[in-house]
Amino acid sequence: xxxFWRRYRRNxxxxxGLVVIILIIIMALTASLFYPNDPFRLMGKPLSGPLTNGFxxxxxxxxxxxxxxxxxxxxxxxxxxxxATIVSVxxxxxxxxxxxxxxxxxxxxxxxxxxxFQTIPSFIFAILLVAIMKPSxxxxxxxxxxxxWPGVARLVRGEFLALKNREFVQACHTLGMSxxxxxxxxxxxxxxxxxxVVGSLMVATAILIExxxxxxxxxDPNIMSxxxxxxxxxxxxxxxxxxxxxxxxxxxxxxxxINLIGEGLNDALNPRLxxxx
Amino acid sequence: MTQKLLSIxxxxxxxxxxxxxxxxxxxxGVELHAGETVCVVGESGSGKSLTARAVxxxxxxxxxxxxxxxxxxxxxxxxxxxxxxxxxLRGSEISMIFQEPMTALNPVMTIGDQIDEIFRYHVSMxxxxxxxxxxxxxxDVNLPDPAKIIDAYPHELSGGQRQRSMIAMALALGPKIxxxxxxTTALDVTTQAQILQLIKDMQKRLDTGVLFITHDFGVxxxxxxxVVVMQDGKIVETGTTKxxxxxxxxxxxxxxxxxxxxxxxRKARSRAAEVVLKTEGVCKSFGGGxxxxxxxxxxxxxxxVQNVQIELRRGETLGVVGESGSGKSxxxxxxxxxxDSDEGKLQLGDVDITKLSRNELRPHRKRVQMVFQDPFASxxxxxxxxxxxxxxxxxxxxxxxxxxxxxxxxxxxVGLDRRSFERFPHEFSGGQRQRIGIARALSxxxxxxxxxxxxxxLDVSIQAQILELLDDIxxxxxxxxLFITHDxxxxxxxCDYVAVMQSGKIVEMGxxxxxxxxxxxAYTQSLLAAIPGKDWHFSEFKT
Numbered sequence: 001x002x003x004f005w006r007r008y009r010r011n012x013x014x015x016x017g018l019v020v021i022i023l024i025i026i027m028a029l030t031a032s033l034f035y036p037n038d039p040f041r042l043m044g045k046p047l048s049g050p051l052t053n054g055f056x057x058x059x060x061x062x063x064x065x066x067x068x069x070x071x072x073x074x075x076x077x078x079x080x081x082x083x084a085t086i087v088s089v090x091x092x093x094x095x096x097x098x099x100x101x102x103x104x105x106x107x108x109x110x111x112x113x114x115x116x117f118q119t120i121p122s123f124i125f126a127i128l129l130v131a132i133m134k135p136s137x138x139x140x141x142x143x144x145x146x147x148x149w150p151g152v153a154r155l156v157r158g159e160f161l162a163l164k165n166r167e168f169v170q171a172c173h174t175l176g177m178s179x180x181x182x183x184x185x186x187x188x189x190x191x192x193x194x195x196x197v198v199g200s201l202m203v204a205t206a207i208l209i210e211x212x213x214x215x216x217x218x219x220d221p222n223i224m225s226x227x228x229x230x231x232x233x234x235x236x237x238x239x240x241x242x243x244x245x246x247x248x249x250x251x252x253x254x255x256x257x258i259n260l261i262g263e264g265l266n267d268a269l270n271p272r273l274x275x276x277x
Numbered sequence: 278m279t280q281k282l283l284s285i286x287x288x289x290x291x292x293x294x295x296x297x298x299x300x301x302x303x304x305x306g307v308e309l310h311a312g313e314t315v316c317v318v319g320e321s322g323s324g325k326s327l328t329a330r331a332v333x334x335x336x337x338x339x340x341x342x343x344x345x346x347x348x349x350x351x352x353x354x355x356x357x358x359x360x361x362x363x364x365x366l367r368g369s370e371i372s373m374i375f376q377e378p379m380t381a382l383n384p385v386m387t388i389g390d391q392i393d394e395i396f397r398y399h400v401s402m403x404x405x406x407x408x409x410x411x412x413x414x415x416x417d418v419n420l421p422d423p424a425k426i427i428d429a430y431p432h433e434l435s436g437g438q439r440q441r442s443m444i445a446m447a448l449a450l451g452p453k454i455x456x457x458x459x460x461t462t463a464l465d466v467t468t469q470a471q472i473l474q475l476i477k478d479m480q481k482r483l484d485t486g487v488l489f490i491t492h493d494f495g496v497x498x499x500x501x502x503x504v505v506v507m508q509d510g511k512i513v514e515t516g517t518t519k520x521x522x523x524x525x526x527x528x529x530x531x532x533x534x535x536x537x538x539x540x541x542x543r544k545a546r547s548r549a550a551e552v553v554l555k556t557e558g559v560c561k562s563f564g565g566g567x568x569x570x571x572x573x574x575x576x577x578x579x580x581x582v583q584n585v586q587i588e589l590r591r592g593e594t595l596g597v598v599g600e601s602g603s604g605k606s607x608x609x610x611x612x613x614x615x616x617d618s619d620e621g622k623l624q625l626g627d628v629d630i631t632k633l634s635r636n637e638l639r640p641h642r643k644r645v646q647m648v649f650q651d652p653f654a655s656x657x658x659x660x661x662x663x664x665x666x667x668x669x670x671x672x673x674x675x676x677x678x679x680x681x682x683x684x685x686x687x688x689x690x691v692g693l694d695r696r697s698f699e700r701f702p703h704e705f706s707g708g709q710r711q712r713i714g715i716a717r718a719l720s721x722x723x724x725x726x727x728x729x730x731x732x733x734x735l736d737v738s739i740q741a742q743i744l745e746l747l748d749d750i751x752x753x754x755x756x757x758x759l760f761i762t763h764d765x766x767x768x769x770x771x772c773d774y775v776a777v778m779q780s781g782k783i784v785e786m787g788x789x790x791x792x793x794x795x796x797x798x799a800y801t802q803s804l805l806a807a808i809p810g811k812d813w814h815f816s817e818f819k820t
Contacts, residue, residue: 166654166655167649167650167651167654167655168654168655168656168657170610170615170647170649171647171649171655171714171717171718172668173615174613174615174642174645174646174647174718175642175643175646175668175669175672175673175717175721176638176639176640176642176643176669176672176673177668177672185660186657186660189657189659190657190658190659
């Protein structure tokens, strides 16, 4: 662990990304301390600019506080990003592990299913799913997970294919170990590193998809999110620039930070890069 | 005295901070004359390859660099010349051949184009002349059908043909020095003999000085004029081949030479009556299947094992020898049922295990265990050594405490510290890992040990220790062993019986001493004739 942190720390940008994400998480957790009111509540004069009428980042066309929306929206974005990623990583590992380990017909069938999902443009597919299921946090998480697991499945399948013929796995066969145990205890721990790296980058993508959905009005109508704020301000982009800009910057910073972390994890976990030391 | 080509004086090469020692090589001096072969011998990590690379200016800078000393070629110091000059020297004056010709050749260029490149960059010749020169080079290295090979891609050639093409490229411009970094290690023994002969012939014709890096004293005996022995980056002994091999002065050289497996078959012992393993007509083919639910083109079928009959009795060691692709590893995996054979019968003691399903087989698994070739790939890097060894018994229903106790005993038996229990595989050296692998195989108290090239990835001194350990264990536990190897010297040392395999078939089988003294099959004869250093009588030492 100490060794891991030493290698992670070498990538300055990754440390910066981690600090930023921790700050955003703290912001999301303490949202109600700074802005105890519901972010949907009307707080004052509509379309006030930043630093006027008591608004830090201005207000939107109905007089809702943009700063409050960003702070409360962080919770939604991060929550959906992480939960959707965890769900899709699990689906991906399940499909990939079985396909890679058993090969043959199992592999053929599972991979054809995966390809069906991969051929549909992911964002349009997500829109379709949310539209069918009625917008809510749950349906958004499901939609994002459903469109993003094939990548993980492909990756895990490749790792399993490579590892299942390694001698230590064969040794387990000769000891009489069951297939399930070999997959779970012997092979899976050896392909965790790439999964973690891909997973961390998927959080960023999930946040972007969620924002996109909310922008199109397919977000949960009762929950404040960054995409919703941008969607609400888009018609007034020229007259009230702050309504769109600040949530956009929030998304930008968050996604950037997560990508930096992903890269840092890649450096720290990928043994092939150790030579660069 | 012939012309001096190269002299390395007091050369030290610095390793990056944090490596296990400060210098890769330290204060070494080597001289090379025209028409002479100097062998640099040493075990892995002795710095012999880095020495060769330093001469080519190929050190992996900036991490590894020359700290002090000089490499004098002609009247220049290679460590100080400009990059441009170095490029001019490489290929035309000094050239190099590598261990693995597949990775040293560009896979997307034909052999002819790759030879052509050398001429294009170094001399001005018309395209026609270049093509003619390239063809004549391929003829010189005795490639069959050079007109066809000139248009072939590397993957279309065999390992020996690739190495011949590499040699043709290396000698294209008639360099004064040829550096050969373990050029025959990846090749089969008969191919190795041919390549060594080729290097010798070319050297005689072109009067080249050859700096030959190797770990194999057999090769040294065959090819070297002078020998440089390296240990941990220092030269411990230099001298003529005769001096070093027959009257070595340094204890390290003595121990290395003592560890060379002798081509002296062990004495036959009386055979036990109990047959522990018997195969009848085992066949296994690969490919021939098809992909995508039966659609698409069928793959080419390779018959890896054809109609193999073997019989293993209690307490004896049966060696299966053969070159790469002979099907010996496939046979081992069929016997242990890691892969299922297509036809034939496998009998384990009095149980026929051919038709058992995976679940029915599980209780019988413990009777046959396997020791693998690669000590780095055969241990799960994420699991502690203690768990690696004890998980077998636990799976077979032994409780945790007894399994741990047994593991400690096994660590003693294979000569490892009991504290190894808590450590991870990466903390051990190759030889120690192989001991862990053996302990794992023994943890289920098997009747039969299948050893698939258990020492071919190890240095010669470690190799001798592991072979000794295996033999001790076999005697102690009354084990039978199926020993797969490509090295006839190793087979001679450990096996009671030897089966020679060629393209999937056993061509000859018999007691080791008999088979070595009087081989009947032509293939066995050619294998025996190709053993490096067979004409050399390494003197025996007590160390």
